Amino acid sequence: MHPRRREDRRRHPRRAEPSSDTAAHAYTYRHMPQVGGVVHTHSPYATAWAARAEPIPCVLTMIADEFGGDIPVGPFALIGDDSIGRGIVETLKDSRxxxxxxxxxxxxxxxxxxxxxxxxxxxxxxxxxxxxxARQYGDPPRLHQEHIDALYARYQNVYGQKDPTA
Amino acid sequence: MHPRRREDRRRHPRRAEPSSDTAAHAYTYRHMPQVGGVVHTHSPYATAWAARAEPIPCVLTMIADEFGGDIPVGPFALIGDDSIGRGIVETLKDSRxxxxxxxxxxxxxxxxxxxxxxxxxxxxxxxxxxxxxARQYGDPPRLHQEHIDALYARYQNVYGQKDPTA
Amino acid sequence: MHPRRREDRRRHPRRAEPSSDTAAHAYTYRHMPQVGGVVHTHSPYATAWAARAEPIPCVLTMIADEFGGDIPVGPFALIGDDSIGRGIVETLKDSRxxxxxxxxxxxxxxxxxxxxxxxxxxxxxxxxxxxxxARQYGDPPRLHQEHIDALYARYQNVYGQKDPTA
Amino acid sequence: MHPRRREDRRRHPRRAEPSSDTAAHAYTYRHMPQVGGVVHTHSPYATAWAARAEPIPCVLTMIADEFGGDIPVGPFALIGDDSIGRGIVETLKDSRxxxxxxxxxxxxxxxxxxxxxxxxxxxxxxxxxxxxxARQYGDPPRLHQEHIDALYARYQNVYGQKDPTA
Structure with missing residues (x-):
């Protein structure tokens, strides 16, 4: 897991090279100004879905809360230029x-x-x-869209503590 | 995992909001006076059974010991009011x-x-x-009901150390 | 996991009760004099095979090394008397x-x-x-019996460090 | 996991025996002079593929990066002489x-x-x-050979920090 921040490059010791993922992350920052962090992992279960290029269906309240629907799939792209960044932006720009x-x-x-x-x-x-x-013993049903919308709205707006300094 | 106790709300620092799960837990305490703790998790295997709305069958002595039979399923309910509390109470009030x-x-x-x-x-x-x-390679047989009853009675009444202060 | 030793009962503080597993373990010690330790767990994969009452086939060199063949299944037995002890002894007394x-x-x-x-x-x-x-994508072949015998003999007699004090 | 280095035998206390894997490792060092370390594990997922004698297909960019293609299978061999070493060398000598x-x-x-x-x-x-x-819900497609080659070349030659002392 390697979080990247915009100022990362300035913090490297003098002779270090920027990460070979830099172009992909920079593309995302340029095209999604609300984004201040990009994280990439090879975590095993998520990567297994990625290997099949299959989106994760919204079958649990916690998925509606956090992701607002299915987790989508982006295109195959080679590493090293901004191809991955373009895939990220195209897939997520109109997604919750x-x-x-x-x-x-x-x-x-x-x-x-x-x-x-x-x-x-x-x-x-x-x-x-x-x-x-869950799906190992049958396909769990997707939540109804109005439930997904209600759960997402509540979690994003009501859940958790209000910032007392806001 | 977030255990809740009745006095939790009094312990929050002054400006903090009660958890959005409060109504669900409070409903359980009001309707099951013997209950002094409610815990909710999204632990992965139990949540996978929940996604399929499938009870866990009593196929092992340890399940008979601890749960006295199958682990039951409750209804789908939205988060935020006492719907979840009502589902918990209706499902567990006549269950071991x-x-x-x-x-x-x-x-x-x-x-x-x-x-x-x-x-x-x-x-x-x-x-x-x-x-x-276990069920990945065949359905393990449910224990006989008289064995479940005997195991549960022993575990609840005989197992472990007697409280020397009782 | 709860290892038991013969002198355990003497070490309990005065008022403590012996474990409800005592009869099962004691039976094993009485009938297998070479045994100085009995361990019982509910470890998840081994317990899953036990739920199906299915022996684990000897498909890897490490199983031949340690177990000398398949890991066998014993009978269903209630907890509390020496039934489990009898099942252990009957199953293991002629097994590697x-x-x-x-x-x-x-x-x-x-x-x-x-x-x-x-x-x-x-x-x-x-x-x-x-x-x-392994068997999730096809049944791995059991090792040939002469390979199992050779691996077991080597591991029990040759592997590891000789005790310099022996 | 037991890494072995050429000088390991000299470091053992006087009376200790060399590992029973010594012949296998020594064979590898003699026949692959570029190799300075050999590691052997029984890690569960890799061992499960080994039990089925099935190569792991190159279906993810990280496999192309690190292994340059599929992870191959070697022959069954008994432990104790150089049979395992010969299997390692024959399988890996023309492989990435x-x-x-x-x-x-x-x-x-x-x-x-x-x-x-x-x-x-x-x-x-x-x-x-x-x-x-990944393959539990369908066979993920193998990457195209030209993508594997491009990923492997980049990862081996471009990825990471250059050694400032070189």
Whole structure:
């Protein structure tokens, strides 16, 4: 798991090279100004869904809460230029989900800062694992769309503590 | 895993909001006076059974010991009011089991205190995992009802150390 | 995991009761004088095989090394008297295996002392897990009997360090 | 996991015997002069593929990066002489992969030093686990050969930090 922040490059010791993922992350930051953190992992269950290029269906309240629907799949892309960044942006720009499963590669997540993107990566793996287990003995039903919408709205707006300094 | 105790709300720092799960837990305490702790988790194996809305069959002595039979399923319910509390109470009020799998959501457990409810949550996940694994290569047979009854009676009444202060 | 030694009962504080497993363990000690430790667990993969009452086939060199063949299944038995002890002794007395999967219950292992019995319990779970995974995509072939015999003889007699004090 | 280095035998206290795996490792060192470390594990997912004698297909970018293609299978061989070493060398001498799954036994990995061989063992298990999970719901497609070649070349030559002391 390697969270990236915009100022990372300035912090490297003098002779270090920027990560070979830099172009992909930079593309995402340029095209999604609300994004302040991008995380990429090869966590096993999420990567297994990515290997099959199969989205994770929204069959649990926790998926509606965190992802607002299914976790989508992005295109296969080679590493090293901004191809992965373009796949991330195209897949997530009109989605509630902060996670995308890049086909044949693994999950990428975004957030307003690194902490939010890490949280999304952890919950993406947790979701991938639980739905993997659930469907082993039958396809669990997708939640009704109006329930997904209600759960997502509540979780994003009501859940948790209000910031007392806001 | 978030155990809740009746006095939790008094302990929050002044400006903190009560958990959005408060109504569900409070309903359980009001309607099951013997209950002093409610625990809710999204532990992966138990949540996988919940996603399929499938009870966990009593195929092992440890399930008879701890749950006295199958672990039952409760209804799908939205989060935020006492719907989940009503589902818990309706499912568990005539059951030996201290655990219920709320459909499309995950396990809730009860106990005489927080410690007992946490123990039930841990054993619910352990049970969910072991039976998940067992049935992968054939359906393990349910224990005979008279064995379940004998095991449950022994475990609840004979097992463990007697409280020397009682 | 609860290793038991013969002198355990003398070590309990005065008012404590002996474990409800005492009769089962004591039966094993009385009938297998070479045994100095008995261990019982509900480890998930071994317990899953026990739920199906299915022996673990010897498909890997490590199983031949440690268990000398398949890990056998013992009868279903209620807890509290010496029924489990009788099942352990009947199953293991003519077997190379230090582990037995008691049907509908879980694994019991024996050893010359508690340490050896704990090692057998750990390796029983490791074996149960690996063969569970292996057969998910086809039945791995059992090793040839002469290979099993050669591996077992080498591991029991040649492997490891000779005791310099012997 | 037991990394072996050429000088290991000199470091043993005076009376200790060399490992019973010594002949297998020594054969590898003699026939592959670029190899400075050999690691052997019974890690569960890689060993499960070995039990079925099935190679792990290159279905993810991380497999192309690290292994340059499928992870191959070696022959069944008894332990104690150089049979395992011969199997390792025959399988890996014309392969990009630093890992071989020895049939009915488990994974062996090589590297320029012990650290590289340990890294290959960890990534072999990670790969074995992720592909095991992926194929549970359909066969993930193998990457195109030209993508595998491009990914492997980039990872081996471009990825990571250049050694500032070189």
């Amino acid at each position: 989900s902060p996670a995308v499963l890049m086909a044949g590669h693994g999950p990428f997540t975004i957030g307003k800062d690194a902490r939010a993107a890490v949280k999304a990566a952890v919950l993406c793996e947790e979701t991938a694992r639980t739905v993997h287990l | 089991s201290p655990a219920v799998l709320m459909a499309g959501h995950g396990p809730f457990t009860i106990g005489k205190d927080a410690r007992a409810a946490v123990k039930a949550a841990v054993l619910c996940e352990e049970t969910a995992r072991t039976v998940h694994l | 295996s230090p582990a037995v999967l008691m049907a509908g219950h879980g694994p019991f292992t024996i050893g010359k002392d508690a340490r050896a019995a704990v090692k057998a319990a750990v390796l029983c779970e490791e074996t149960a897990r690996t063969v569970h995974l | 992969s630093p890992a071989v799954l020895m049939a009915g036994h488990g994974p062996f990995t090589i590297g320029k030093d012990a650290r590289a061989a340990v890294k290959a063992a960890v990534l072999c298990e990670e790969t074995a686990r992720t592909v095991h999970l």
